[in-house]
Amino acid sequence: MTVRFGTFDAETWWRPADLAELPSVGGDDPAVGAMDELLLGFCAPDDLLITRYPMHPDLLTGHRVRHLSVDDPGPGPVERFIDPNLVHGAEVAPYAVLPDTSRLVGASLPPSEVVAQVNSKTWSNELVIELGLPGAGRVVRSPEELVTAVTELDFRALVKDPYGVSGRALLEISTPGVLRAVERVLRKQDRRVELLVQEKLPKLHDFSGHFLLHRDGTADFLGLQQMTNKGFRHLGSHRPPASLIDESWYAESLGGVIDALAKAGYWGPVGVDAMLLADGTVVPVLEINARQSLGLLTLHLDQRSDLTAHLWQLELNVAPGKGITDVLQAFDGLLSTGDGPGVLVLNGSTLAAPGGRVYLAIFCRPDDLGQWQRRLVTAVDTAGLTPRGMTDAA
Amino acid sequence: MTIEDRVKLVLAKVLDNGTTAEEIGSGADLVEEYGLDSLQTITFLLAIEDEFDLELDYPALQLDDLRSVRQFSAFVERLATPVQ
CATH class of the missing domain: 3.30.1490.20 (ATP-grasp fold, A domain)
Structure with a gap:
């Protein structure tokens, strides 16, 4: 049994407070606080998932996991509000190791100062x-x-x-x-x-390589994910075709990165973002995410069956009174937990007017992805939940 | 070319998805219709500063009042007009 919880805006808590910021608009996105629901995709039967907010029971159906939400979460990472008795002596798998995670869990995780350092660009x-x-x-x-x-x-x-x-x-x-x-x-x-x-280089594809780095410095290569981006924004990912990049060659080329992470004192999940340029050159390290990631989640979901798991974000306009129940009803007959072609809704308990983002795992043969995306868009559209900015999403 | 036409040209460039300036409606909601996210929004605003030689006060911007091209163009027009 593993206890899973986490804070998706981990970078906010690693970032030194005295750094100047690039121009930006709006404040922090409140939806990020509810993204810990996505950790359900990592859960094995009997795992304990602890989230910041209550989850809609229909999202938990068929997962056979134990779920708790914290009482009265205030500002700050969810780790501040988790009862230490729930993690004491248990195997824990946080999304990322923050100072609050270290205080909650202790020395079975790498020190948060090290984690913050190696996550810096x-x-x-x-x-x-x-x-x-x-x-x-x-x-x-x-x-x-x-x-x-x-x-x-x-x-x-x-x-x-x-x-x-x-x-x-x-x-x-x-x-x-x-x-x-x-x-x-x-x-x-x-x-x-x-x-x-x-x-800014002439990019052909974004991809990421995923490792599990052990405390003794050895590492298991877990696989690659090809990212779908809209501009610079991550829309989803899936297993790349074998022709895109030689997986073994890429894993070997990151040997120095793994050694450096181990030497710095880090262990745990690692996702390395990379890109393939138009001339065939591989830029093997764009950034290092020394934490769990959406790419790792998709790799995990991909292991559920022979079908390919595609992670996909759907931005929806939501009318007053509508929410995740309407999304699930719209997908009636199309739902799957990976045992056959279909869609798994991974989050959305806090989805409400005027709208928000829902993460979906689409299980299908690689060639059928476009068809599935169109089918899902038609389904939500028919239910009166209009997708935002869909002109290029599929 | 009107300020609104120039705003539409900047927006089409930021969207970078085949949408032309002519296809962008004056009343269209930038978030709901075009799915403009936070990164595209800041890219759009920086390009507006460049196009109109303006200085925007980012922390003070109330973007909820500027969600249509028409509203946004009126806002740019106010900034671009020297105070008498």
Whole structure:
């Protein structure tokens, strides 16, 4: 029996408070707090899942897991509100190790300071340089250095926050006017600048490699995931075709990364984001996620059957009074837990007007994905839950 | 070209999904209809600053009042018009 819980905006809690932020709009996304429902996809029978909010019982149907939600969650990670007796002496698998996770669980997890360090893009970029891998960027520590770095790249530049908090993770700077605006926003804050500047390369595909790094420094390669993105936003992932990349070669090429993570004192799940360029070059390390991830979740779901599991996000406009029950009813006859073709709804207990995001696992043969996506969109549309911005999603 | 036409051109470029400026309706809701997410929104705003040579005060922006192209264009027009 494993106890599963977690905080999906882990980067918020790893990020040093004195760092200047890239321009952003809106506050934190409240829906992120309810994303821990997705951990249900990792659960084996009899596992204990602890979530921040109560889950809709229909989402738990057929999973044979024990579920609890914390009482009266306040601000901060869910780990602050979990009864220590529930995790004492148990095997635990948190989404990520935050300072609050360390306080709750203790020394059976790597120290949160180490986890924060190896999740920083500054750390992974230094490692890329040290290992001589392609695709290294440049860390800038002042607005002046930012201007120089972007100008030297002739405005083919991506600027990334070292902790990539959702919604304020990166910007493309392609004109002098945008650079001036970013520079102005940074200067106004009068805080410490630490940003990674990378050249925007002609990308063909995004993918990620997943490992489980053991405490003794050995690692099991778990597999690859090909990501579907909309611009820079992650929409979903699935197992890539064998022709995309040689899995064994990629696993071996990350040997230095695994050694460095172990040497830094980390153990646990690792997802390495990478990309394949139009000319066939592989950029093997774009960033390192030393935590669980949506790619790892999809790999886990993929093992349920011979079908391919495709993770997919559906953004819905929701009328007052409607919610996840209506989504589940719309998919009546199309639902599956992986034992046959169909869809598994992974979250959505807090889905309400005016709308939100639902994560789905579609189990099907790879060639049938488009057909399944169209079928699901038609189903929610018919139920009066209109999908947002669907013109290019499938 | 009107301010609204220029806003639509910037938006079409940010959406980058084949939608043309001519296809964007003046009353269309940027979030509900075009699924503009937080990253696309900030990219759109930075490109608006560039296009109109404006300075936006990001922390003070009330985006809920600027969700249609028409509303947003009126907001840009107010900023772009020098105070008499």
